[in-house]
Structure formats: structure tokens, C-alpha cells
Amino acid sequence: MKQFIIIILTCMMATSTAMAQKGLNINQLFDGRFKKATGATEIIVTGSKASEIGLDIYHSLSVTDDVQAELVESYVKKDGVKAVDKEVEYRNGQLYYGFYTLKPEKGCKRYIFFLNQNLARKSPKKVVTLIYMEGKASAEKIKKLIRK
Amino acid sequence: MKKTFFIIATMFAMAQVCNATNDTVTVIEQPSQVIITETPSGVKVNVLGSKEDDSAKYSYSVEHQANDKMTTSQDRDWELRFPFYKNDTRNHHWAIVMDGFYMGGGISHSWDNINNSFEIGLLNIAAISYDSHHGQGISLGVGIHHKSFSIKRPNMLMRDEATNIVSSSFYPNGVEEKNRTSNLNMWALQFPLLFRQKIYKSLALRVGGIMSWNYKAQVNNHYNIGKTEYNITQRGLKQNKITFDVMGGLTLRSIGIYCRYSPNEVFKKGYGPEIKNTWTLGGTIAF
Numbered sequence: 001m002k003q004f005i006i007i008i009l010t011c012m013m014a015t016s017t018a019m020a021q022k023g024l025n026i027n028q029l030f031d032g033r034f035k036k037a038t039g040a041t042e043i044i045v046t047g048s049k050a051s052e053i054g055l056d057i058y059h060s061l062s063v064t065d066d067v068q069a070e071l072v073e074s075y076v077k078k079d080g081v082k083a084v085d086k087e088v089e090y091r092n093g094q095l096y097y098g099f100y101t102l103k104p105e106k107g108c109k110r111y112i113f114f115l116n117q118n119l120a121r122k123s124p125k126k127v128v129t130l131i132y133m134e135g136k137a138s139a140e141k142i143k144k145l146i147r148k
Numbered sequence: 149m150k151k152t153f154f155i156i157a158t159m160f161a162m163a164q165v166c167n168a169t170n171d172t173v174t175v176i177e178q179p180s181q182v183i184i185t186e187t188p189s190g191v192k193v194n195v196l197g198s199k200e201d202d203s204a205k206y207s208y209s210v211e212h213q214a215n216d217k218m219t220t221s222q223d224r225d226w227e228l229r230f231p232f233y234k235n236d237t238r239n240h241h242w243a244i245v246m247d248g249f250y251m252g253g254g255i256s257h258s259w260d261n262i263n264n265s266f267e268i269g270l271l272n273i274a275a276i277s278y279d280s281h282h283g284q285g286i287s288l289g290v291g292i293h294h295k296s297f298s299i300k301r302p303n304m305l306m307r308d309e310a311t312n313i314v315s316s317s318f319y320p321n322g323v324e325e326k327n328r329t330s331n332l333n334m335w336a337l338q339f340p341l342l343f344r345q346k347i348y349k350s351l352a353l354r355v356g357g358i359m360s361w362n363y364k365a366q367v368n369n370h371y372n373i374g375k376t377e378y379n380i381t382q383r384g385l386k387q388n389k390i391t392f393d394v395m396g397g398l399t400l401r402s403i404g405i406y407c408r409y410s411p412n413e414v415f416k417k418g419y420g421p422e423i424k425n426t427w428t429l430g431g432t433i434a435f
Contacts, residue, residue, distance in 0.1 A: 043230070053231055058232060096226075117228070146229055
């Protein structure tokens with residue numbers, strides 16, 4: 001019986017995580033393809049660790065490959081069109097960073113953050129980072145959280 | 149032509165921002181200069197020259213309203229911080245810890261009459277500990293240590309009352325061979341400086357040095373002669389008050405094994421047998 005309940009709860013959690021990003025283009029990037037990709041780092045945090053900072057889901061992806069980076073940027077731009085609020089900066093015609101606030105779903109605030117560190121002025125790094133966040137945290141809190 | 153489109157677009161955008169009920173559209177063909185000034189209070193557009201008149205001037209300004217949404221350009225780089233990344237420096241921390249209950253048995257070949265040794269203690273009653281969260285840690289603390297050396301039969305330790313010199317002697321005549329023991333007991337406050345390196349998941353290596361203040365030492369002899377039981381305790385030994393040990397061990401979660409080497413002599417020169425170079429193996433339980 002216990003095992004059955006655990007299975008049901010696990011399925012519910014997996015479904016809710018999948019539902020969170022449903023309808024977004026970046027969802028295609030979180031299908032597990034980067035888990036074993038060289039130069040890519042994917043971090044998924046849910047549960048108590050995430051709730052400590054006011055989030056239900058924290059999903060980040062960092063890629064170093066140019067082709068992958070372009071793909072990430074293109075999906076972010078597509079999703080950015082649907083954002084209810086956005087803060088973006090372009091450098092040399094390329095998206096340097098973007099902080100997008102999406103339409104809330106079931107009372108949950110949703111954010112997409114994109115950063116191309118290759119366009120940094122001080123110490124550029126060949127890394128493109130995408131972070132999807134969902135929870136009750138405000139945009140200001142999220143920005144403080146992900147900015148040094 | 150491009151500039152013309154640009155000006156129209158700017159006007160249109162400004163009209164949107166100020167929620168003007170009536171659009172304001174001004175077309176200036178081929179201007180020689182367009183100056184857009186952004187200030188905290190609003191936006192000002194100055195157009196100089198036109199296709200027909202080089203001296204033509206046009207100026208337009210919009211004041212920000214209280215509920216306007218402003219997007220500011222970011223000149224500095226975005227220094228990204230990953231809140232859950234292992235290298236996040238916010239996870240580095242200092243802490244006061246209490247850990248390391250240990251117990252072990254040892255040997256020393258420095259003196260033939262030593263049988264073996266037993267030790268028990270708390271490595272850190274309190275310690276200040278730094279954890280890098282890169283897998284390394286360091287701690288400096290204070291703990292308690294007790295060590296007991298047992299003497300090989302038929303020998304026993306005795307302290308000379310006059311000189312305080314501890315030496316080996318035989319049990320008195322008529323002592324029952326059973327239940328006769330002679331031990332040298334030491335108590336110390338210890339100050340361990342330990343380094344920890346994570347090896348794999350919860351498995352870690354700990355190495356370090358320990359300074360001990362051996363504040364108390366005594367000889368305990370126990371034997372029976374006939375039906376009479378003798379328990380003799382002799383204090384006032386001349387032990388080395390400060391000694392240094394080296395310790396190393398492996399810990400897996402809260403349990404571990406350790407090895408401790410004590411190179412220093414127990415007694416001051418001339419006040420007892422040469423007991424040194426003791427090796428001890430044991431187990432630890434961290435709290």
C-alpha cells in the first residue's frame with residue numbers, strides 16, 4: 001500500500017513539473033537531451049530546497065556549444081513574445097540577457113531568465129544560460145537571487 | 149528615408165507611453181540630425197534640419213506619468229549567481245560543532261612491560277569548523293581524552309614516594325594470579341586541528357594534529373592476597389604535561405575509523421619508564 005501511495009505521489013509530482021512548462025517553447029530543451037551532453041549542465045530543483053527561496057520549480061540549463069546556444073536563444077525569444085513583462089538587453093545585435101515574466105498559471109508566477117555570457121564586457125565566457133522558475137517569489141526577489 | 153521612419157516610430161511610441169487620446173504625428177523628411185535625450189523625468193526629441201530647410205528645428209518632449217513602466221538600459225554585465233550551484237559561495241560557512249566520540253586500542257613497543265593501551269574520549273566538545281562546500285573542511289576544537297596502559301604480568305608499576313620515580317616491580321608474595329592488574333591512567337584536555345577532505349559522497353578523510361594537556365596521571369594497582377583485596381592508587385606522577393599526537397581516519401556519514409600516533413614520552417626524562425611511540429586504532433561516532 002505504501003509503495004502504491006509513493007508511486008502515485010511520484011507520478012503527481014512528475015506531472016505537475018511537466019505541466020509547469022507546458023506550452024512553452026523552452027520545454028523542448030528540458031526533455032533530458034542535455035543531461036549527458038558534453039559542456040551542458042542541467043539543474044532541476046523542486047521540493048523543500050526550492051521552497052526555501054519561494055519557488056516551486058527551478059530549472060536551469062547552461063550550454064557551451066554554439067549550435068545549442070542558438071537553439072536556446074531562439075526558443076527563449078519565442079517565449080519572450082508571450083511575456084507580460086520583460087527586461088532585455090541586446091549587444092551586437094544578439095540577445096545578451098532577458099528576464100521575462102510570463103502569464104501566471106494557477107496562481108503561480110513564472111519567469112524565464114536568459115544570459116549569454118559570451119557578450120559580457122568584463123570577462124566573457126562561452127556559456128549560455130537559461131533558467132525557468134516558477135513559484136510565489138516576486139520578480140525583484142528572483143533578480144536578487146540570480147544576480148551577484 | 150530610414151530616419152523618417154525612425155522619427156515616425158519614435159513619435160508613435162511616445163504617444164503610446166503617455167496614453168494620449170489623440171495621436172500626434174509629425175513627418176520631417178531627411179532631417180540632418182535627430183537628438184533623443186532620456187532623463188528620469190521624461191524623453192525629449194530634437195530634430196535639426198529638413199529636406200526643404202537646413203535651419204528647421206523641431207522639438208518634442210514627453211513627461212513620464214506616475215504609472216509609466218520604464219525599461220532602463222543596463223550598461224554593466226549581469227553577474228550570474230546560481231542559487232543551487234555547488235560552488236555558490238553563500239554555502240561556505242563557519243560553525244560551532246561537537247563531534248567525535250571515539251574508543252580504541254593501541255600498542256607500544258617502546259617498553260617491554262607494556263601490554264597494550266586503551267583510550268576513550270570526545271575529540272571535540274566544542275570546535276570552530278569551516279566547511280568550504282567544495283568537499284574540504286577544517287576544525288579547531290577542544291576535547292577530552294583518557295588513556296590507560298596495562299602492564300604485563302607479573303610486573304606492576306610503583307611510584308617511589310621519596311623520588312616520585314615510577315618503575316616496574318613485581319607483585320608482592322602471595323598475590324593471587326587471577327584478578328591482578330596494574331594500569332597507568334592518563335587524562336588530558338586535547339586541542340585537535342583537523343582537516344577533512346571528501347573522497348566520495350559521504351566518505352571523507354580526516355587528518356590532523358592534536359596537542360594534549362595531560363593534567364592528570366595515576367597508577368592503579370589491584371590484587372588480592374588471601375581474602376584481602378588491595379586497590380592502590382598513586383598520584384603525583386611526573387608526566388609530560390604537553391604532548392603532540394598525529395591522527396588520521398576515514399568517516400562514512402556519522403561513523404568512522406581512526407589511527408592515532410603518539411610519539412612523545414609519557415614521563416619526563418628520568419621519572420618513569422620510556423613509554424612512547426604508541427599506535428592506536430579505533431572507531432569514532434560523530435554526533
